[in-house]
Every structure is written in structure tokens, then in C-alpha cells.
Amino acid sequence: LSCSVYCPLLTLRSNSNSPCIASGSLHKLFSNFFFISIRRNMSSKKQTDHLERTASNYRQNALYPAQVCGIVTESETVKRLRIAVHPDFSFKAGQWVDFYIPGVEKVGGFSMCSSPGLLQREGVVELAIKYAKHPPAHWVHTVCTVGSRVAMRVGGDFYFDPLPSGPAVDLLLVAGGVGINPLYSILLHTSDLLRLNQSSAGRRFNIGSAHLCYSAKNTEELLFKSSIIEKCGEFPNNFTCNFHVTQQRAGVEPHLQPFVKSGRITAEELQANVDPQRTLCYLCGPPPMIEAVSKTLMDFGLPKDRILFEKWW
Structure with a gap:
């Protein structure tokens, strides 16, 4: 595996002779x-x-x-x-x-x-x-x-699809490399649901916070970073993120600096975002990363059935 709102900052090139067909x-x-x-x-x-x-x-x-x-x-x-x-x-x-x-x-x-x-x-x-x-x-x-x-x-059995008035949930999203893809879909879907909460007096989704830990070699390989930061600004009470870079050589752009940390995702960051009663964790990345993070989360008391993962190969 190469491992959900459209990003308005992203301009997708479209051939005028071959538009998105009806x-x-x-x-x-x-x-x-x-x-x-x-x-x-x-x-x-x-x-x-x-x-x-x-x-x-x-x-x-x-x-x-x-x-x-x-x-x-x-x-x-x-x-x-x-x-x-x-x-x-x-x-x-x-x-x-x-x-x-x-x-x-x-x-x-x-x-x-x-x-x-x-x-x-x-x-x-x-x-x-x-x-x-x-x-x-x-x-x-x-x-x-x-x-x-x-x-x-x-x-796939790896997805986030909450029901209106379902149990309260906080999301912890942990991505390595292109493992960000399904987690970005989940993050965008969550923002859609939060907008529904704002616009509807009836249907309510019990979503609290969503924290993203995203690791890549360098900031160039951090996909969707501008859109992710934008979502954190749009929903400051709900979304937070940290970008972890392991082989950064060039300087980090000023607008990224508040979100970028040098080195791998730490146990301390994971622990700070785990509530065994509310947290639902989605992981996607290389198998060794999935195994290490899963063990750490269980050590912090997060039940195994609240840790969902997708391994990419």
C-alpha cells in the first residue's frame, strides 16, 4: 500500500481538452x-x-x-x-x-x-x-x-467513520513518510464533520481533539504540510500537529518552524496525547515504526483495540 476537505491552496493542473468529465x-x-x-x-x-x-x-x-x-x-x-x-x-x-x-x-x-x-x-x-x-x-x-x-x-478495514451522537473520541494520528495519505484523509474528514457540527443544530459528532505526529526525512518530504497547518489554524481548539524530520540539512522555512521538531516521534509526545478512555489512534508507516509506537501506546494504557494501523511496504 502507498501508505478528507479539498485543499484550496493546491492548484491541480487540468488539461483544457480533458477536463474532469461528467x-x-x-x-x-x-x-x-x-x-x-x-x-x-x-x-x-x-x-x-x-x-x-x-x-x-x-x-x-x-x-x-x-x-x-x-x-x-x-x-x-x-x-x-x-x-x-x-x-x-x-x-x-x-x-x-x-x-x-x-x-x-x-x-x-x-x-x-x-x-x-x-x-x-x-x-x-x-x-x-x-x-x-x-x-x-x-x-x-x-x-x-x-x-x-x-x-x-x-x-480496507482501516478507516474513521463515526456516527452522529456516537461515543466521544480524541484522535491521535501517527504517520511515517507516505503513510500520511490515509491519515490526511481522516484529518480532512474530521474537519468536514466539525463544520457540520457548526452548521447543524441536529446532527452532532462527538469529536474532541485531533493531534498529528508526522515523521519524514526532511521538510521537502512532508506532504500536505501547508494544508495541515491551515487546518490547525481553522480549528485551533481541535487540531494540533508536530512535524518530525530525521535528516534535515537545509534550514527550516520560517512558517514551518513552530511545527517542526528534529528527530523521531518521542514517547513523551505520544503520552501527552493519550487518554485511555477517549483516544483512538491511527498509525500508518513502515512496519518497524508501527510496532514500536503500538508498544509504547499500550505501555501508556491505551487498549490494543483502540490502536488501528495500516502498514506500507
Whole structure:
């Protein structure tokens, strides 16, 4: 795995000849590819790496056609795709997709980095994909253009989908590298729910605080950092964050300095944001990081069933 409000500061390039197409025309455009892909998947005797790793996870039965309608460079190694999807497509904040590419045998596995709210408002989802030699990621960085056609199927048991008037919850989000993707989706979905609380006298979501601990090699590799800081400013009583950089050589930009710490995420920071009765922790990053952070949180009294994680490989 390459491991939820649209960021207005981010300008996604769109080819004027290939805009985000109306969702009603997607089924017609992709009908042949849609059925060919399903037959290939069902008849394949050998699963790809992503499908093998996630064989025991929940996934939807339907494979939906989609079309790339925007591409932006997030960092030197990461591209973000804006993808128009079928009107029946749906997902929960934190989930991933099986990513099918015409002519590419391997199936990709990428977490959504956008919110369900963006899908409802604009009919699009976003994926931020780091460069790799793995064929799906390599295709994104070397072949994919605005107008490229793909197909996607939602899966995953790692998500945040609270019910109105559900139990009170504080979120602790811990990300390493591109593991930020599903956590950013959860953060944006949380901000959508807080806006609903502000605008509705009826539906109330019992969300208290959300603290993000995000570790990367340097500030250049901190994805979505401006949007994350913006959310902390929009909801100062709810959102806080610390960016941890482990190999920073250049100076840190002034607007980032209040949020950046040198070195790995510390036990002290985790402990300061753990309430065993209220905290729900979502982790996504390299397996060693997940294991170390999970142990530390349990040492602080956070029950195992309140620590949810997604490992990326």
C-alpha cells in the first residue's frame, strides 16, 4: 500500500481538452475496460503482491471506471492524481483502492488522500503516489497524463467513520513518510464533520481533539504540510500537529518552524496525547515504526483495540 476537505491552496493542473468529465459519461467511456478488468481479475490464478497482502481485508465487489483529470507534483518523489470516478463509487476516510491500469499486469494499492466530502461535492478522489519501480507507481510517474483511464475498487478495514451522537473520541494520528495519505484523509474528514457540527443544530459528532505526529526525512518530504497547518489554524481548539524530520540539512522555512521538531516521534509526545478512555489512534508507516509506537501506546494504557494501523511496504 502507498501508505478528507479539498485543499484550496493546491492548484491541480487540468488539461483544457480533458477536463474532469461528467460522472454520468464515465460508465459509457469505460464500459469495455470495466468488464475486461473484472474478468481478468476473477480468472487470474496468480495474485499480484498487493492483492496477496490484502487478501484477508474487506474490499468491495465492484470495480469502477475512472479517469485522471488533474496531476500535481507534491514533492520531488510524489505526484498527486485527481481522479473523476463513477457516480456509484464510495469510500470511508482511510481506505485504499485496488488500482487497475490498462496494459499493466500488476495491480496497485494506494490510499485515498482526499475526503469522502470531496467525492460528494465534486465527484473526484485524490491519490498521492511516491515514485517506485513497482509498475503501477512507475506508470503514474512516467506514463500517466490528464485523460488517462483506469479502474478502481475500494478496500480496507482501516478507516474513521463515526456516527452522529456516537461515543466521544480524541484522535491521535501517527504517520511515517507516505503513510500520511490515509491519515490526511481522516484529518480532512474530521474537519468536514466539525463544520457540520457548526452548521447543524441536529446532527452532532462527538469529536474532541485531533493531534498529528508526522515523521519524514526532511521538510521537502512532508506532504500536505501547508494544508495541515491551515487546518490547525481553522480549528485551533481541535487540531494540533508536530512535524518530525530525521535528516534535515537545509534550514527550516520560517512558517514551518513552530511545527517542526528534529528527530523521531518521542514517547513523551505520544503520552501527552493519550487518554485511555477517549483516544483512538491511527498509525500508518513502515512496519518497524508501527510496532514500536503500538508498544509504547499500550505501555501508556491505551487498549490494543483502540490502536488501528495500516502498514506500507
